[in-house]
Amino acid sequence: MAPSQMKGILIEKFLKSHHELQICSVPPPLIGTNTLLIRITHTSPTHVDLLYLAGKHQNNRRHMRPPFILGTDFAGTVVSSPAFSPFKPGDNVFGVAQGAFAEYVSVDVGKGYGSVRRVPRGWTNAEACAVGVSGAVSYGALAAAAQLQKGETVLVLGAGGGLGVIACQIALAMGAHVIGVVGDKEKAAVLRRMGVEDVVGYNLPGWEDKVKALMAEKGKEGVDVVYDSVGKVESSLRCLRYGGRVVIVGFAARNGVMEKVGMNRILLKGAGVVGYRFGEHGRRHPEETEAIWDEFMKMAENGNIKAVVYEERYKGVQDIPRALEDLHVRKVIGRAVVTISEDSSAQTVNSSKL
Template sequence: MRAVAIDEFVKDLANVKVKDVPKPEINRPNDLLVKITHASITHVDTLYALGHHQNNKRHVQPPFILGNEFAGIVDAAPAHSCFRKGARVFGGKLGSYAEWICVDESAGDVREVPRDMTNAEAVAVGVSGAVSWGGLVKKVGFSVERMGMRAQLKQGEWALILGASGGLGAIAVQIAKAAGAKVIAVVGSKEKAELVQSIGADEVIDYHEPMWEDKVKSLAGGEGVHVVYDAIGAIESGLKCLRYGGRLVIVGFAARGGQIEDIKANRILLKGVSVIGYRFGEEGRRDPRTTKEAWDGFMEMVRAGKIKPVAWREKYGLEDVPRALLDLQAHRVAGRAVVTIDEGAEEGVRARL
């Protein structure tokens, strides 16, 4: 099969290659074999390819197939599976830039595509929804070890979404609105401002404006916001925008190219704020029940019609993955970039519905 295989970390994303590799085989009792129709381009993929992600130290070492989010058609499933052959599914697993993938159903990170969504729309929503729901909305965790720390966003509170036009941010805007919050979105262009307004942002600020953090505080009644959702690594700015006793949730560092900022830690004390790191993948490895809870909570919002897929207008195929990664790295993408791998397989299934 064709796949984006990383035999060694690259120094330039242009050097990522599509190659012929063996088709995966079912070798665990809960495995699903999925024919991939679509995949999405995420910031994590750029870091994995370059070897700059924290997971590259342990979990993700060459050789591996790149890609973390997919949608496709179940080709084979065990007799006890919740999914029948031919079911349309989407989810997250390393190895998604390929024609086929094996997914452990018991890990809880694969879901059936809603009937009124295409596979492309489902992958544009993707794991971003579960991540953002878990960081913004989730109340109490299962295990004492994790302590259940989250933003626990409440109705009527102000939420600031940093990187609001990105794949994670665009879904976070909608989740915050669905939770009843007033949302301020931070973006970097007029086009991206129009996008986040179209999905429900109450206020939009361009981070190129001087002293934009002061404008955030002014919009939120002068004190600042209750919650900051940070997927880009702008922690200093996030701390400035919080009111006393606010909460800052860190889910990623998409704007920093693998370089993490140093912060003035005294701001945390002086403002009495909580800084919460939410590492979705690691939490799922430690307690798979939390993955299921995040997915279930988010999918409830999807079924209620509160979440709109936001896909980038550019079209990519599997051979275009290097270009798509470069577009994302250069911040040219708004919403989620979607790679079409085998649209015909989905069309055949949908025609029978």
């Protein structure tokens, strides 16, 4: 069972920046009749966490009001579970739950298991944490929201980040041609090792013209689909063919300040622009989200997905602010993973070598 106190990052009021974070001693999560209690072995900071702590995320208006323990993505070992649960004490699991920047987290599984999955065969907890909910988000965005088809070209913005590296692999597994947009040569090299042939740097002026030139070489006027997790809809539309689709999954590059887009651009391109909000979709359509998770897990079990764990090592709850800083300044390739406690899972066999 959990101790009477644990280390965690408690948000008692919204902060100006992650530099103000404090490590606290807090009570462990409450355990109910439908509760899965998990000892966290690893956690992975995301841009959502940076927005949550500052009160800049749309969920701060409703779900995420102080006080709360920060953190969402985790992997760990089940400590206790309801009698009806398929997870038993000692099982290694990963998923998403509020309060992951701590030593323990609890998940209400009374309405299903969409937020928690068993660690895939041959994966460590660290690798599963590095993939996290990004796999289901990206599969749902590409397969369900964008209706990506075999042979189409998908442009992945922020392709070197946690969502992007998984989206590239999913698109490749679906038989699509992928163009990745990244910020530096190191991230480009990782994508090429994953099988992404075309990589464009967004730090170069007019990078959208480079994308269009790549498509012109193939006799096409633009890409079929844009996967946008950074908040660059106007650039997405410039790269899109007539009648193409843009799927928006987040705004990692915007620090809470939203882009304004001329609607005439959508009309002139005959474009479809759809937002894919994974958490809300799961609340409204749990059966669809369960199926999305299942399809992604099949990809993972079949070896089509490899975790991309950033090479820097972080240890303990006290090191989470440093990982958030590296994420904030865009040093991280793939996902930064913080080791919270020892992991009993297998030797690393499936991660991308950086």
